[in-house]
Amino acid sequence: MPDFERDMKRLLKRFRSLEDDLDNFIKTELKLFHKLGIDNKGVVQIARLGIQAPRIYKARKFACRSLKGKGAQTGIRVIYAYFEEDDMIELIEIYYKGDKENKDRERIFGRY
Numbered sequence: 001m002p003d004f005e006r007d008m009k010r011l012l013k014r015f016r017s018l019e020d021d022l023d024n025f026i027k028t029e030l031k032l033f034h035k036l037g038i039d040n041k042g043v044v045q046i047a048r049l050g051i052q053a054p055r056i057y058k059a060r061k062f063a064c065r066s067l068k069g070k071g072a073q074t075g076i077r078v079i080y081a082y083f084e085e086d087d088m089i090e091l092i093e094i095y096y097k098g099d100k101e102n103k104d105r106e107r108i109f110g111r112y
Helices: 002-012 018-035 105-111
Strands: 043-045 055-059 076-083 088-096
Touching: 002 018, 002 088, 018 043, 018 076, 018 088, 088 105
Parallel strands: none
Antiparallel strands: 043 055, 055 076, 076 088
16 A cells, blocks of 8 residues: 555645545445445446456545535545455545546556
8 A cells, every 4th residue: 555655645745634534534435335335426436447356446526624615526536446355445546636637547457
């Protein structure tokens, strides 16, 4: 997870609440989606990766308090792997959509 930590450190300089926001996201949104089966259309599985397991997801709705007035439409994206059999997530990438448009596919393929 060193790449994710590097992403996080870089973004924390601009978005001071990001660490708490990420904890809240994991405790609420991911729990709703993966454990309770509630889909608010904020998390989507990334298609056509050719990876059977783990499943790779992108979170499009991520509430960041440092980006006031935008609610969950802040432009922060989180890419993560979900290991269903272990009920575990592994954070792969976090980025601000204003800095880059898409996920780093090479980072995903380098891991799985």
